[in-house]
Amino acid sequence: MSETTTAPEPAPKKRTEWNAVAAVIAALIGLLALGVSGYTAMLQREQVRAEVWPYLQPAITIAQDSMAISLENKGVGPALVGGLRVHVDGQPQRNWPDVFDALGLSDLRDTRASTINGIVIARGETIQQIGFDDAADFQRVLGQYPRMALVLCYCSTLGDCWLLDQRERLPEHRRTQIDACPASGPDEFIDNERVPPGMAGDG
The missing domain is CATH 1.20.5 (Single alpha-helices involved in coiled-coils or other helix-helix interfaces)
Incomplete structure (x- = not known):
């Protein structure tokens, strides 16, 4: 089967x-x-x-009625100044009278000045750091101006910060973006100590 x-x-x-x-x-x-x-x-x-990007730039301004060493905001947003140092011949100075003494211009100690450190500079605004009415005095300061160097920290309204250091020889190295402005130290420039009452922030 x-x-x-x-x-x-x-x-x-x-x-x-x-x-x-x-x-x-x-x-x-x-x-x-x-x-x-x-x-x-x-x-x-x-x-x-x-x-809101700010761009602060030192400038020499000469107008019909005034001559000044100024600071301009050429950016598109406000700049919050978070730190300022001024050096003469590489040495930090505390205020404008000290600057004029270091430049050998002690007779200009009473030159009018505006507060820069700690203020907000609007877009397109120019602030006179020190202003002159006398052309001869202005020329004397301009002759010594190369001995001065500004170290400035400023931030945007979003907290982006930049350090402008005129001590750097190469222009491309003078402005760098940083995380935050350094804390105030013994070299901090206190420019509002030179400002007469009622003139703070006068541009």
Whole structure:
């Protein structure tokens, strides 16, 4: 009696786990959306930073009625001055009378001045640091001006800060972005000690 052979049954087809695939796709879409959102937020922040970017620049200003050593904000946002130092021949000075003494111009100790340290300088604003009515006195100071060096720290309204250091010889090294303005130290320039009552911030 012959035996009847039975063909083996085909293996069951593997079922695609559609729920798992859908979960993976959803996760990928979520990651993509998160990345796009983060990139968009970064672009928006960069745009806002550009819109409030300050740029302080020392200047010599000569107007019809005044001559001054000034500080200009050529940026597009306000500048918060967070620190100021003034050096003469590499040595830090505490105030304007000390500066004039170091320059050999002690007779100009009473020159009118404006407060710079700790103030906010608006976009397009020019602040006179020291102003002169007499052209001869102004020329005397300009003759000694190369001996002076300003070290200035300022920040934007978003907390981005820059250090302007005129002691650096190369112009491209004079302005650097920093995390925050250094804390006040013994070399801090206290320019408001020279300002007569009622003249603080006078530009």
